[in-house]
Amino acid sequence: MHDDLTAPDEPTGCRDTGWPCHDACDVRHFELVRQCDVRGLLHCHTSYDGGAHGLREISDTAIELGLDYLGITDRLRTDLCARGLNPAAVARQREEIEAINAGNPGFRLLHGAEIETAADGSLPVDEQSLSAFDYVVATLATDHGQDSATLTNRAVRAVMNPFVSILGHPFGDYMTMPGELPLDLETVLQAAAQARVAVEIDAIPAHREPEWRNCVRAQELGGRLVIASDVHRAARLGDYRHGAELTRHAGLCCRQILNTQGLDELLGFFSRPSC
Ligand SMILES: [Zn+2]
Numbered sequence: 001m002h003d004d005l006t007a008p009d010e011p012t013g014c015r016d017t018g019w020p021c022h023d024a025c026d027v028r029h030f031e032l033v034r035q036c037d038v039r040g041l042l043h044c045h046t047s048y049d050g051g052a053h054g055l056r057e058i059s060d061t062a063i064e065l066g067l068d069y070l071g072i073t074d075r076l077r078t079d080l081c082a083r084g085l086n087p088a089a090v091a092r093q094r095e096e097i098e099a100i101n102a103g104n105p106g107f108r109l110l111h112g113a114e115i116e117t118a119a120d121g122s123l124p125v126d127e128q129s130l131s132a133f134d135y136v137v138a139t140l141a142t143d144h145g146q147d148s149a150t151l152t153n154r155a156v157r158a159v160m161n162p163f164v165s166i167l168g169h170p171f172g173d174y175m176t177m178p179g180e181l182p183l184d185l186e187t188v189l190q191a192a193a194q195a196r197v198a199v200e201i202d203a204i205p206a207h208r209e210p211e212w213r214n215c216v217r218a219q220e221l222g223g224r225l226v227i228a229s230d231v232h233r234a235a236r237l238g239d240y241r242h243g244a245e246l247t248r249h250a251g252l253c254c255r256q257i258l259n260t261q262g263l264d265e266l267l268g269f270f271s272r273p274s275c
Helices: 056-063 087-102 126-129 148-160 170-174 186-195 212-220 234-250 263-270
Strands: 069-072 108-116 136-141 196-203 223-229
Touching: 056 069, 056 087, 087 108, 108 263, 148 186, 186 196, 186 212, 196 234, 212 223, 212 234, 223 234
Parallel strands: 069 108, 108 136, 196 223
Antiparallel strands: none
């Protein structure tokens, strides 16, 4: 008779690496990201916004790739973005998206928008317009010469905006920078996790790889991340495979990557209770 027929200890980290995930992130027992886990993409530009392809061409490519959803995030016209879509173009795009969705059961085009935050972190778009989109990606592409504290406060204000679901480009623009970061990323990541705002990981193969300690820190804080490659032409949709490979190599858990989630969970994440 053996005395050691006890159940093995429950794993305390990701199965593949044993990464000691923080309790708050609820990622224990979840797998590392595989390419096939990516269900859709959430940062994509079309010919409405200088992209190479129209909605129909780019959605056809997404369907060919086996994706379940694709978020269109053309920029809106504001004082900071003169080339963005005006309200008439937004309305036309929404009609076109609805028509494509009606003809493609099992696939969903989402109507998002990429918006550059104003210098104070607010969004230069009225709330009624914002509420008509499925989700909003806020960016801080222009630093306005701001010091670290001002830039940090601006980013925090952006993620605390109830209309914002994704903070765009921070891993590409800040987390790959050599030397000291221009803002307090720990504070921004904490705010994003608290506000349930996902943070993009730059998956463009030609770009420098993200600083993975920061990505893992976002995961430790319980925040969601998004594999994003800021697509401007249909052929670049496949770059998500590179992003999946990078995130797997970094030991990030599938559950924390927003675009490994199915459409229903994704829409739940985008629903803003206070809106
Ligand atoms: Zn973009």
